[in-house]
Amino acid sequence: GGIITQTPKFLIGQEGQKLTLKCQQNFNHDTMYWYRQDSGKGLRLIYYSITENDLQKGDLSEGYDASREKKSSFSLTVTSAQKNEMAVFLCASSIGGQDTQYFGPGTRLLVL
């Protein structure tokens, strides 16, 4: 088995601030994903990376940057936090496309 860790667990930011979320997996999976989960809106794909050094935009990429530093890690940056924003950011990994995605515990973001 493997595990996905996300840091930090909770993130409180200020409006306009640049915030970085980190994700690590030890499954040795090629593909990693970042989703945003809002209440009542399901999970929406922000960025994904098919393999190391690859980066693909999802449906919600505006306002975010991502970086796949190495196979095991994938980070997400909120380029300018929006006031009163509150969401959970979930990282996931899979062997490849259309394979089981394993999710991390999430980072809960609150912007004051």
Added chain:
Amino acid sequence: GEQVEQLPSILRVQEGSSASINCTYENSASNYFPWYKQEPGENPKLIIDIRSNMERKQTQGLIVLLDKKAKRFSLHITDTQPGDSAMYFCAASAGDMGYKLTFGTGTSLLVDP
């Protein structure tokens, strides 16, 4: 892109009865349909999936049906237990962009003992 609609958003049933969740999709090229369960405070976990070469799949009290003509797929939980109470998400992806899963908005299932 793909759009997935999921209904109902809230479902409450008695223990021992069955529960059904329905999803529709738009992209006729979609060929992979997983279902994820998310318990309160936990991360989503895959519980069952179906690919377009099948119409029905069953595992451990879960049945998934796929109607490609109607672009509809559904999850049926038989003999529900209180432990089945959770959020359930359907999703779809197309082979040509198989990495991109589009999720439904979720169904909150509550099983009353």
